[in-house]
Amino acid sequence: MSAPSFRNWQSVQEEVRRRIHARIWKPGDLIPNEADLALEFGCARTTVNRALRALADAGVLDRRRKAGTRVAAQPVAKATLQIALIKTEIRERGQDYSYQRLTRSKSIPPAAISDVMQTAQSRALLHIRALHLADDKPYAFEDRWINTDVVPSARAEAFDMLSPNEWLLTHTPYTHGEIAFSATEATADEAAVLKCAEGSALFAIDRMTWDGARSVTKVRLLFRPGHQLRTNL
Amino acid sequence: MSAPSFRNWQSVQEEVRRRIHARIWKPGDLIPNEADLALEFGCARTTVNRALRALADAGVLDRRRKAGTRVAAQPVAKATLQIALIKTEIRERGQDYSYQRLTRSKSIPPAAISDVMQTAQSRALLHIRALHLADDKPYAFEDRWINTDVVPSARAEAFDMLSPNEWLLTHTPYTHGEIAFSATEATADEAAVLKCAEGSALFAIDRMTWDGARSVTKVRLLFRPGHQLRTNL
């Protein structure tokens, strides 16, 4: 039972996971280097590297040149959330999706918006408020600002049939963005739109995307009470 | 300007990103295969593969054998959340961290807990309620159940100095887990502990981990009003 021989990187990864789980290699421990493991496992170093790199990406290992590879002392739980289109999200739950545009206007945003989007305070942005429904019941309220200097083609869009959520995804490239999750109490307006009690705890997603140094869009999504965002570890 | 020659996978990745951003390759388009790109870029196919694989992982490309590689029609936003220790989280904000155990008992959980943890209804679990503080102000309330059949050594822990959050991370291996984010209204108890108004909107994280088929622990973390979980896209 000396050399079981591991022929692919997944099996090497499994073996390393097994040893960590079995406490053969404990949190904080230095494990053998790639060359030694390759020898032991009977495969090329490249294969070991692939396996260890994947484990490092997953937060299970800490790797540093010269210092070697250690079992992570504090395995950071990395939850990867798939932020899909709301339409897709609802349909995957087996529910009917529908959409209502509430308002559309070109207007000067409040300072809180122009500040974070870093647009001139006097600059008008496209403001859309819309509702996403599941089985004809309010599911999420979308409140969005679009920088038409960056996305001029949005000026021609009514967004009465297609949500900005969806239109922007296929029409607007962005380089980076931020996303934040929080809980907020429903204002009277929001409660009316979502048909819930004023002051209800709502799950909120705030997202802002950039194209280089220019902000493309900022959106706040408010979900009906009880909404959960789930994922696996 | 015909053959700039790309010498590493990052530069290949950048070039592909550039072409997508510049709409040379549009959403849904089929892009050349690896061999052709390797030829064009003047590097080995392995290098192109590495770059394209990374982009597929990031959700920018869709790859299928024989079908080839396409620019993702709906670039799924993948937000990777780093769920660190609360202690670490607070200290990284430059605040003082402190901890208070509120209660510790071995007790029969409500059906809602034994159901999701798949433990026998009559089985007592270790129940800990604790508070995490930032600069001596309530930051998060931890309500945790531990399956002592799976983690017998937890029986000897008082959890009066070290939070279960931290202790479990280094003492208990798990194979997989689930995590859910939601918003909830503070009950009278929760409001008292967090020193906020009853009915406040609280950000909640529910996490459950498993070791194979057996549940290890289930925890609910309730954060003080205004808490945000942020990440980049």
Add this chain to the structure above:
DNA sequence: AAGTGGTCTAGACCACGCG
């Protein structure tokens, strides 16, 4: 200074899944 991971290469074989 030296050891470790990071990466590139050229070539090869394989497995999946369209047509």
Add this chain to the structure above:
DNA sequence: GCGTGGTCTAGACCACTTA
């Protein structure tokens, strides 16, 4: 069937970091 991505190999050089 066969084209495409997925992966392995052996060897090489490099870059970072720590001792």
